[in-house]
Amino acid sequence: MELLLATRSAHKVQEIRTILSAIPRLTVLDLDDIGLEWRDEEEALEPFDTFEENARSKAEYFHARTGLPTVADDSGLEVDALGGAPGVRSKRFAPVEGLTGYKLDHANNNYLVERLGALEPEKRTGQYICVAALLGFTSQMIVTRGEARGLILTEPRGDGGFGYDPYFFEPDLDMTFAELHPDQKNELSHRGKAFRALVIILERMEI
Numbered sequence: 001m002e003l004l005l006a007t008r009s010a011h012k013v014q015e016i017r018t019i020l021s022a023i024p025r026l027t028v029l030d031l032d033d034i035g036l037e038w039r040d041e042e043e044a045l046e047p048f049d050t051f052e053e054n055a056r057s058k059a060e061y062f063h064a065r066t067g068l069p070t071v072a073d074d075s076g077l078e079v080d081a082l083g084g085a086p087g088v089r090s091k092r093f094a095p096v097e098g099l100t101g102y103k104l105d106h107a108n109n110n111y112l113v114e115r116l117g118a119l120e121p122e123k124r125t126g127q128y129i130c131v132a133a134l135l136g137f138t139s140q141m142i143v144t145r146g147e148a149r150g151l152i153l154t155e156p157r158g159d160g161g162f163g164y165d166p167y168f169f170e171p172d173l174d175m176t177f178a179e180l181h182p183d184q185k186n187e188l189s190h191r192g193k194a195f196r197a198l199v200i201i202l203e204r205m206e207i
Contacts (some may be wrong), residue, residue, distance in 0.1 A: 003134075005030045006062035006072035008038070011162040012191070016073070019186055019195040023202055029068070036066065046074060051088055055133035056141060069136025071198070075191060077164050079112070079126035079152060081119055086112070090163070109167055113154055124152040128168065128177075128190035132198050142201055146193025150177075161185065 005016055005028055013030045020028050045061055046054040051074040058072035076090030086093035091104070094111035116124055127149045134142040148170075156166035158178030165177035170188065177185055186192040 001025055002027045002029055002068060003136075004034070004062060004066055004068040004070040006058050006070050007031070008042075009162075012073070015182070015186060015189075015191055016071075016195055018182070019192060020199065022196075022199050026202070031062075034066065034068075036062075046088065049088060051076065051129055051131040052133070052143060052145075054088060055131045055143070056135075059133040059135045059141065063135045069134070071132060071134040073130055073132045073191065073194065075128065075130040077112075077126055077128055077168070079116070079124075081123055081125070082115060085115075105163055109156065109164060112152065112164065112167065116152060116154075121151065126150065126152055126168075128164075130190040130194040132194045134198060137202070137205065142198065144194045144197035144201065146190040146195075146197065148188060148190040148193070 003020070003026055005013055007013060008031060017028050020026055042061075045058045048054050048057065054074035055072050058074070059070050062072065063070040074088065076087050078084045078087050086108070090108070094104075094107040096104075096107045099107055127147050130146045132144045151169040151171060153167045153169050153176065156178070157169075157176045158166050158180075160180065160182070161178040168177045169175070170177065170180070173180070177189065180188070
């Protein structure tokens, strides 16, 4: 059974493939695997104010475009002291244009640290959120959600992960998400929780 992973993030592809490998009969395809070219209209797939609406939007778009069962996610960081920002704008938080990849991550992290300023460590709380939406195995959209609480550091730690991971600190382990082994991160992360919940649903459906 084939499932299309609707993201152009190589980091997300790697993490989600690993989690979905728990279902051996499932063949996970990414957009490069099927040679699906970028279209400018993809920039407009995340216009909503909730992670769920954005995830649904992407799943519906790529399912309609390819005809394949499709799963998409929308993820981000909500910082309590910033009223939940950057939230669904996590990828486009910093007031910059024309940056991608590591440079964009760097700009977003610098802007986050700048916004939090000298706030006390115990008040630098936040949560990563991931919502996964799958369309195509049934007539109804399947939606799952995962959350991970942590603290935002003033300096980066670790070389792994992506996005805000070098600054997202897990107090119980005394490590940032960027310092975790990939297996540890998949166990604890918002994305790991959302997609493991999806695995449980699919296994019950005998997909």
